[in-house]
Amino acid sequence: MRTAAACAVLCAAAFPAPPAAAPAPLDPLDPPAVEVTVTDDVDHAEAGQQLDYRITVHNLGADEVPGARVEQELPATTVSATATDGTIEDEATGGRKAVWHTDLPAYGIAVFSAGAVLGARQSPDTSAAPGTRRAATTVCVYTARSAAPLACSGDLDDLPESRPEAEHGNGVGWAMGALACALFAPGVVRAVRRGRTRRSG
Template identity: 60%
Template sequence: MRTAVVCALLCAATLPGPSAAASAPQAPPAVSVTVAVTDGRDDAESGKRLDYRITVHNMGPTEVRGARIEQDMPATTTSATAPGGTVEGHDVGEQKVVWRADLPAHDIQVFTASAVLGARTGPTATAAPGTLRAAATVCVYVGDSYTPTACSGDLDDLPETHAEAGGGDGWMWWAGAAAAAALFGPGVVRAVRRRRAAQPH
């Protein structure tokens, strides 16, 4: 009898109790989310409004609660709007839109935003000959993570204006020509007069 009791106590000690099983860390469910963004065009210009359509697809079998969808607007954006979202930052080049939403399993949700572009204020590296780009980026974040689960971008060509540069170059050419005439004009006139005086009459 004593042996049976000791064996029972030893066996019970080796088995995990209910509290140990409950406190074991649970692996987070796998998240499979995609995002796509487009404004339906390939080019833009200052003063025009770009209307973006953001499509978020939860392809996994588990609902994603409290997802954060963030869109960085193009660098020359002067104003932005987003139904159901919050516009953060009001200075040019700092505007961002944030949505928070639950993403049901196997569900697709669509968000919309608009941006009005302003003029470029300084030189920027060109991404293609004769053009610049208006770039918008959208990322989806799950929980409190700072690492995006999915990202997508949209690029529009901004035609580069050469009117100001051409006008400036023309003005500089005329200024140079006037300066050259002021410097060398009197000498040319004197040379012509001497040549005429030296010719026999």
């Protein structure tokens, strides 16, 4: 009996335990409930300023969301960006986005951070990219292979109004012209009247 028991123990040790069962795939018809928020704690921004974003993703469901993808579309005027524990990708349209990959545990919360340094927005008389009058960002959460987001959120910061230099120059020129007319017009009128008086005399 002892020999048989010892053999059983040795045989059990020789064979590895069966692998843990993989998590069940997510049902596309019943997507997990996820909530996302993003903020930079400011309401107004300007060129040269760095905006520090805090992104919070909350899995509201009782099931894990493996391989979740978090994408942040950065403001249109972003000239440089960082994403802690993530990557910055350049898009074909000229924009930039921050990307993270993570597993969201049941009822778990994940926090991400990114920074974006703003450049000058395009002037109003050009075809400005969307969001150039505001520093706009959007964050969406996706499952591993899903093109449709589970949840999205955004943040807007007002940018100061600005006008192109040419417009300022034209404005100054018109102002100088108006001033000159105001100063010299009375003298011109008097000279014309004197000329008419002399002719009539």
